[in-house]
Amino acid sequence: MATPPQVKALACPNCGAGVQVRTYARTLNVVCVNCLTVLDASTPELQILQKFEGATRIRPLVPLGKRGKLESEAWENIGFQVREIVVDGVPYQWHEYLLFNPYKGYRYLTEYDGHWNDVKTLKSIPSPCTVSGKPAVQVLGRTYRHFQSAEATTVYVMGEFPWQVRVGDQVRVADYVAPPFMVSSETTADEVTWSIGEYTDGRRIFQAFELKEAPPAPRGVYANQPSPYAGRTKRAWTTWLFLNILLFALMFFFSIFTGNQVVLDKSYYFTTASKGEASFVTDVFELKGRISNVELTTSTDLDNDWAYFGFALVNEATGQGYDFGREVSCYYGRDSDGSWSEGGRNDSVVIPSVPPGRYYLRVEPEMQSDASGGGSADHRMNYRLQLRRDVPYNAFFWFAALLLLVPPVFTSLRRAGFETRRWNESDYAGGSSGGSDSSSSDD
Amino acid sequence: MIFGKLFLTYGLAILALVGIAEYRGWSLNTVNEVKGVPKTIRNNPGAYRSHFMFLPRYIGGK
Amino acid sequence: MSHVKAFCPNCGAPVEFLWSSAVQTTCEFCKSILVRRDVSLERVGQVADLPPDVSPIQILTEGLYRGKSFQVVGRILYEYELGGWNEWHCVYNDGTSGWLSDAQAEYAVSFLVQPPAPLPPADRIARGGTFHWNGTLYQVTTITRARYVGVQGELPFEYWDKSAALFADLGTPDARFGAIDYTENPPLLFLGESVGFDSLKLKNLREFEGW
Numbered sequence: 001m002a003t004p005p006q007v008k009a010l011a012c013p014n015c016g017a018g019v020q021v022r023t024y025a026r027t028l029n030v031v032c033v034n035c036l037t038v039l040d041a042s043t044p045e046l047q048i049l050q051k052f053e054g055a056t057r058i059r060p061l062v063p064l065g066k067r068g069k070l071e072s073e074a075w076e077n078i079g080f081q082v083r084e085i086v087v088d089g090v091p092y093q094w095h096e097y098l099l100f101n102p103y104k105g106y107r108y109l110t111e112y113d114g115h116w117n118d119v120k121t122l123k124s125i126p127s128p129c130t131v132s133g134k135p136a137v138q139v140l141g142r143t144y145r146h147f148q149s150a151e152a153t154t155v156y157v158m159g160e161f162p163w164q165v166r167v168g169d170q171v172r173v174a175d176y177v178a179p180p181f182m183v184s185s186e187t188t189a190d191e192v193t194w195s196i197g198e199y200t201d202g203r204r205i206f207q208a209f210e211l212k213e214a215p216p217a218p219r220g221v222y223a224n225q226p227s228p229y230a231g232r233t234k235r236a237w238t239t240w241l242f243l244n245i246l247l248f249a250l251m252f253f254f255s256i257f258t259g260n261q262v263v264l265d266k267s268y269y270f271t272t273a274s275k276g277e278a279s280f281v282t283d284v285f286e287l288k289g290r291i292s293n294v295e296l297t298t299s300t301d302l303d304n305d306w307a308y309f310g311f312a313l314v315n316e317a318t319g320q321g322y323d324f325g326r327e328v329s330c331y332y333g334r335d336s337d338g339s340w341s342e343g344g345r346n347d348s349v350v351i352p353s354v355p356p357g358r359y360y361l362r363v364e365p366e367m368q369s370d371a372s373g374g375g376s377a378d379h380r381m382n383y384r385l386q387l388r389r390d391v392p393y394n395a396f397f398w399f400a401a402l403l404l405l406v407p408p409v410f411t412s413l414r415r416a417g418f419e420t421r422r423w424n425e426s427d428y429a430g431g432s433s434g435g436s437d438s439s440s441s442d443d
Numbered sequence: 444m445i446f447g448k449l450f451l452t453y454g455l456a457i458l459a460l461v462g463i464a465e466y467r468g469w470s471l472n473t474v475n476e477v478k479g480v481p482k483t484i485r486n487n488p489g490a491y492r493s494h495f496m497f498l499p500r501y502i503g504g505k
Numbered sequence: 506m507s508h509v510k511a512f513c514p515n516c517g518a519p520v521e522f523l524w525s526s527a528v529q530t531t532c533e534f535c536k537s538i539l540v541r542r543d544v545s546l547e548r549v550g551q552v553a554d555l556p557p558d559v560s561p562i563q564i565l566t567e568g569l570y571r572g573k574s575f576q577v578v579g580r581i582l583y584e585y586e587l588g589g590w591n592e593w594h595c596v597y598n599d600g601t602s603g604w605l606s607d608a609q610a611e612y613a614v615s616f617l618v619q620p621p622a623p624l625p626p627a628d629r630i631a632r633g634g635t636f637h638w639n640g641t642l643y644q645v646t647t648i649t650r651a652r653y654v655g656v657q658g659e660l661p662f663e664y665w666d667k668s669a670a671l672f673a674d675l676g677t678p679d680a681r682f683g684a685i686d687y688t689e690n691p692p693l694l695f696l697g698e699s700v701g702f703d704s705l706k707l708k709n710l711r712e713f714e715g716w
Contacts, residue, residue, distance in 0.1 A: 232446055232447070235446075235447050236446070236447070236450060239447060239450050239451055239454065240450075240454075243451075243454035243455070243457075243458065246454075246455075246458055247458060247461070250458060250461060250462055250465075254465045258465075277488065277489040279488040279489050279491065280488050281484065281485050281488045290466075291467055291468060292467070292468035293468030293469070293470055294468075310493045312477070312480070312491065312493070314480045314484070316482070316485075319478065319479045319480045319481065319482070320476065320477070320478060320480070321476070321477035321478070321480040322474045322475070322476060322477075323474065323475040323476070323477050323493060324472070324473075324474045324475065325493070349472050350470035350472055351470065351472060351474050352467075352468055352469045352470040352472065352474065353467055353468050353469060354468065360485065362484065362488055362491055364488075364491075364493065390468065392465065393464070393465060393468075393469070393470050395470070395471055396461045396464050396465060396469075397461065399461075400457050400458065400460075400461045403457050404454055404457060407446075407449075407450045407453065407454075408450075411446070
């Protein structure tokens with residue numbers, strides 16, 4: 001049998017313009033490129049099926065008739081439709097391109113706000129299930145969460161179709177997502193068709209069809225758009241875990257290898273009643289080893305009282321002094337709300353970077369005297385001073401732990417933000433989107 | 444990819460800093476360093492003038 | 506292998522049967538529909554000109570399904586409100602007869618089977634109906650009210666004057682396929698699976714210029 005001519009050239013009965021019909025494309029309906037009338041392609045007379053009532057023309061980004069290479073196969077863009085759903089009174093339109101290959105059949109490209117999907121028919125029927133109490137479907141080993149259901153109306157057609165198309169055709173559409181994939185069902189009274197789409201970068205499509213211009217920039221987050229943060233979040237927390245293990249090891253190391261040497265441990269008595277100089281100096285002691293810290297612990301028996309200590313750690317040889325003051329106060333009682341307490345009997349301070357050498361401590365204790373007013377004249381306390389050389393200082397470890405949390409928490413927040421933006425476009429906007437997006441790709 | 448490396452570098456830098464701080468005996472407490480405390484103070488502690496920062500009340504030696 | 510030969514009662518042209526069990530065939534030359542009555546043929550009608558073929562599959566196309574090779578010997582062309590499709594009659598190398606459904610380049614292989622349970626009548630079948638057969642859930646995906654456009658080649662039944670044909674297509678989670686044919690009473694059941702074009706390893710296909 002002779003191969004039929006590739007393209008038939010016919011005349012549009014409405015406007016007379018030339019209409020091309022690809023004989024190899026099983027075309028049933030063809031739209032006149034000039035007047036946009038839908039014509040019956042099954043006879044050469046091209047009966048008029050529907051006239052164009054719209055106001056504006058919409059230009060397909062992939063021109064009709066252009067061939068492109070997808071998965072090493074040639075596909076020709078033979079048809080173009082614009083479909084619309086209305087959500088909360090707002091219309092949302094997307095574009096669909098019908099691609100054809102005589103041996104491979106048909107395939108779709110859909111585009112909305114710069115987000116492209118490569119769509120094929122799905123012959124495996126998905127089974128309904130639930131995920132976190134919300135509807136979902138399962139097919140070919142993957143679970144897809146319900147994203148949106150709506151009535152889709154065809155609002156614009158161009159090109160050739162192997163089935164009947166009219167502006168105004170309506171189908172019920174339901175989308176289920178497992179980024180980067182999406183399965184959709186289109187339902188009419190007599191038929192349900194399933195398809196599976198994969199999110200594709202517009203630049204790959206434009207490259208496949210050798211289009212010179214740049215694809216439209218994507219706006220917002222699309223239903224099955226893969227999250228750029230998915231792999232990143234897992235890696236961030238893994239790195240965090242690793243760093244925390246190191247931090248723990250560091251903490252452990254320093255708790256073992258610090259000297260913790262007690263160089264002074266003496267008890268004293270102070271009273272405001274005694275006359276004479278309150279300040280005194282301790283015996284000289286030796287701080288050994290490298291430059292390190294010194295921990296001074298003051299333990300008192302204060303009872304609803306306070307005391308103030310002026311301390312100076314002085315190097316006997318060099319005369320270098322480390323001057324600081326500490327307040328210790330301990331108050332407690334009962335009132336209508338129960339018992340309360342404020343402060344404590346003991347105080348601890350770590351003096352940094354003290355070089356080794358022979359030192360003594362100058363101490364000047366002070367308690368409330370008559371001149372400050374109130375209370376009995378005599379304030380007294382017993383107190384004990386302990387000095388430890390080279391102690392581990394835990395505050396730094398806590399700071400480090402906090403700082404280490406910042407990047408993974410930041411990444412998780414960004415990822416959650418992305419998912420919130422994704423689900424804001426769904427039937428579930430405003431509720432909890434929860435869960436994690438399933439992602440099979442790594443950055 | 445870049446983020447991962449950045450985080451690791453950031454984390455290791457923090458750990459290194461903590462290691463140095465612990466080794467050198469740093470702390471967050473502020474201490475006033477005084478130079479040239481005379482040896483006579485050991486005999487006369489009252490003659491020492493305190494130099495620490497917070498002086499909420501009158502402190503006086505003699 | 507010797508094929509059964511006969512002569513067209515209308516125009517006298519030789520008719521050779523590729524399949525020994527063919528019940529009906531068409532005469533290539535005068536387009537008469539011929540029914541086999543033992544070795545003689547009875548002319549029962551005429552085939553109208555079929556629309557130009559656009560399927561890559563044609564009579565005498567050969568293929569492979571699950572290790573068995575087959576040859577396309579016949580065809581029924583259907584049309585319904587929204588479009589049309591081909592049912593290719595395939596004869597396998599072991600003599601069995603099967604069908605290759607070709608709808609908008611989506612292909613499914615199926616075979617006539619005995620229904621595991623009585624099938625619902627035509628007025629009770631609807632989209633979404635389910636059947637549990639052999640541990641698989643079959644769902645009715647499409648109800649099609651079609652008409653014959655034409656026939657070609659050898660068919661296992663007498664198909665030529667059916668103007669109204671009701672079909673229910675069935676799908677499963679693992680892409681199996683089923684079709685209930687209500688042109689007969691009791692209805693016929695065909696079971697099989699959706700197949701990819703490449704998996705059939707088809708040879709002797711129609712060629713398309715530029716592809």
